[in-house]
Amino acid sequence: MHLARSLRPSRWLRPAVVAGVAAAAVAMVGNLTPASAEEAPPGAVTEEQIVEELNDGLAEEGLEVTDLDAEPGALEVAVEATPDADSQFESVLDLGRDASGTIEYKDIIDGVLVDRVFEIQVLALDEGNVRFRLTDPQTGETAEFSGDELHTSVPVAIPVIFAGFAVAEILYWLAVGTAIIVGTVLLVKATTSIIDKVKADIKKKPDKKYFQAAIKGNYVFVGGNGVTSSTAISQGKTGRNFYTPVQSDAKNLAKSVGNGANPIGPEHHKPSKPPSGIWYRHYHPSNRVMHAFYGAPV
Amino acid sequence: MADRMKPSRATWCGSSALCLVLTAGCTATPVETPLASRSPGARIAVAIIDDGSVAEESSWLDNYNVVQPEHGTPSDHTAQVVSVVVGAGLSDALDSDAVGISVLPVSLSTQNQDGQLVARLDEALLNGADVVLVTVGARHDQAGICDRVDALAADGAIVIAAAGNFPSLGADYPARCDSAVSIGALDAPGVFASYSTRRQVEFGMVVKGIKATDLSGDVSEPGGTSIAAAAAARTIIRELIERGTLMDEQLLLLLEPLPNHTDN
Numbered sequence: 001m002h003l004a005r006s007l008r009p010s011r012w013l014r015p016a017v018v019a020g021v022a023a024a025a026v027a028m029v030g031n032l033t034p035a036s037a038e039e040a041p042p043g044a045v046t047e048e049q050i051v052e053e054l055n056d057g058l059a060e061e062g063l064e065v066t067d068l069d070a071e072p073g074a075l076e077v078a079v080e081a082t083p084d085a086d087s088q089f090e091s092v093l094d095l096g097r098d099a100s101g102t103i104e105y106k107d108i109i110d111g112v113l114v115d116r117v118f119e120i121q122v123l124a125l126d127e128g129n130v131r132f133r134l135t136d137p138q139t140g141e142t143a144e145f146s147g148d149e150l151h152t153s154v155p156v157a158i159p160v161i162f163a164g165f166a167v168a169e170i171l172y173w174l175a176v177g178t179a180i181i182v183g184t185v186l187l188v189k190a191t192t193s194i195i196d197k198v199k200a201d202i203k204k205k206p207d208k209k210y211f212q213a214a215i216k217g218n219y220v221f222v223g224g225n226g227v228t229s230s231t232a233i234s235q236g237k238t239g240r241n242f243y244t245p246v247q248s249d250a251k252n253l254a255k256s257v258g259n260g261a262n263p264i265g266p267e268h269h270k271p272s273k274p275p276s277g278i279w280y281r282h283y284h285p286s287n288r289v290m291h292a293f294y295g296a297p298v
Numbered sequence: 299m300a301d302r303m304k305p306s307r308a309t310w311c312g313s314s315a316l317c318l319v320l321t322a323g324c325t326a327t328p329v330e331t332p333l334a335s336r337s338p339g340a341r342i343a344v345a346i347i348d349d350g351s352v353a354e355e356s357s358w359l360d361n362y363n364v365v366q367p368e369h370g371t372p373s374d375h376t377a378q379v380v381s382v383v384v385g386a387g388l389s390d391a392l393d394s395d396a397v398g399i400s401v402l403p404v405s406l407s408t409q410n411q412d413g414q415l416v417a418r419l420d421e422a423l424l425n426g427a428d429v430v431l432v433t434v435g436a437r438h439d440q441a442g443i444c445d446r447v448d449a450l451a452a453d454g455a456i457v458i459a460a461a462g463n464f465p466s467l468g469a470d471y472p473a474r475c476d477s478a479v480s481i482g483a484l485d486a487p488g489v490f491a492s493y494s495t496r497r498q499v500e501f502g503m504v505v506k507g508i509k510a511t512d513l514s515g516d517v518s519e520p521g522g523t524s525i526a527a528a529a530a531a532r533t534i535i536r537e538l539i540e541r542g543t544l545m546d547e548q549l550l551l552l553l554e555p556l557p558n559h560t561d562n
Contacts (some may be wrong), residue, residue, distance in 0.1 A: 060497075062466065063467075087466040107466050108465070108466075108492070111492040128440055147440070148412045148413070148440070149411050149436075150349070150404055150411040151406070152524060153434065153435055153461070153470065153522055153524035154520065155491075155521055156493075
């Protein structure tokens with residue numbers, strides 16, 4: 001028996017994602033260039049690559065990403081069982097900029113099909129440190145999960161607990177390379193589409209053109225709401241990194257954080273170790289307390 | 299990435315480090331390496347890693363030399379697992395002269411739990427365990443769990459691990475480790491229990507009808523892959539008592555094959 005995939009029928013298997021993954025696979029095997037790469041800067045991280053990375057990890061669990069929609073600081077990931085997995089698991093994780101949101105969850109628990117929505121608050125999201133809290137709004141039950149927890153191998157039939165283990169898998173693989181939390185802000189890997197969305201946000205609110213940024217490995221992550229120049233300056237002085245699309249804005253931020261001293265840069269570091277990542281060009285204030293990233297990935 | 303599958307134990311070479319070395323020179327004459335063995339007359343050292351130690355006063359544990367470490371607290375789950383291993387209340391309960399059981403507890407209420415599991419696996423190795431039963435599981439191997447399982451296997455121990463109770467996910471660690479024998483739960487031969495993990499599972503055990511005793515002495519049929527793994531451990535220990543060695547292919551005879559499932 002296989003139930004219809006009914007959680008989000010219109011969003012499953014978004015053609016662009018599937019086509020992108022397929023194109024990337026062709027490129028790896030046949031040394032061809034995927035069509036999307038012609039528009040992206042050399043070495044840019046694309047959403048399709050992120051999906052591929054996630055699926056590399058989730059495959060061992062018999063799960064695969066069917067849709068991913070990332071914005072600066074927000075993330076929606078649809079995951080379901082692979083066709084060979086003999087499972088009816090489907091899930092849509094929807095996280096907002098404060099790392100809270102919902103998880104739609106559908107699975108067989110103790111022989112019964114459960115189709116529910118739980119509230120989620122992610123408390124930590126970094127490789128090796130995943131913590132989150134799930135709440136069942138129907139029962140009020142809350143369960144907190146941590147990446148290093150063990151469990152006894154007894155059957156669990158409490159939906160919020162059962163769902164938690166599946167959510168932990170999704171978050172774990174997101175934490176490996178797609179998203180992190182700094183403070184309470186969700187930051188996602190700065191793909192080309194993320195940068196496009198940052199620009200779109202700034203078009204709507206031109207005075208809020210600085211977005212929180214972080215470095216993990218060779219990658220830049222971007223998230224949160226856009227903030228004004230004055231907010232970015234005060235937070236930059238505490239060491240917080242920012243991204244903004246325009247070079248002169250990044251330079252001005254670094255200069256202001258450095259109390260008017262000439263900023264250092266622009267700098268661009270090539271990724272130091274494999275897997276090859278991408279650094280954005282950036283300025284430092286004179287005391288190098290932060291990075292002011294700008295532009296397209298290089 | 300292709301789905302990772304555990305190597306089949308139906309192959310004569312099995313999974314021990316020694317055998318891997320011999321594989322390079324394998325031609326016509328297979329060299330069989332025991333999966334586990336014991337010296338004639340020696341007690342079989344069994345280490346059970348679970349979430350708690352076992353109360354000494356549990357009457358069914360009389361004469362079973364269950365180690366009571368200073369750390370850890372009594373756990374009904376551990377008591378049930380140990381009771382299945384020893385065959386508490388059964389006429390063919392394991393002979394305490396032949397088997398020594400140590401319970402190595404991990405605390406599920408403190409930090410660094412996967413680190414504790416690794417420490418317990420190290421302890422089992424240090425103490426020369428012949429059979430290691432793990433009935434707690436981790437979802438990822440960030441602490442080197444499989445490295446320890448490999449070391450135990452290379453030392454001649456057989457590591458039996460509960461696969462976990464998440465049918466939509468892969469097996470827990472250490473069940474997912476290549477050198478571990480991962481056990482799922484069956485309702486009947488050829489029928490997975492609804493809760494049992496199916497992926498990266500090698501063998502099953504029918505858990506219906508397996509009775510377990512908790513710390514209060516209450517007897518029930520709790521089910522779960524812990525109980526399946528405990529029953530598998532008991533079967534393997536009995537084989538070791540009777541034959542002195544355990545070969546890979548014997549597992550195929552002793553334990554239940556899995557239902558026809560594409561992920562196995």
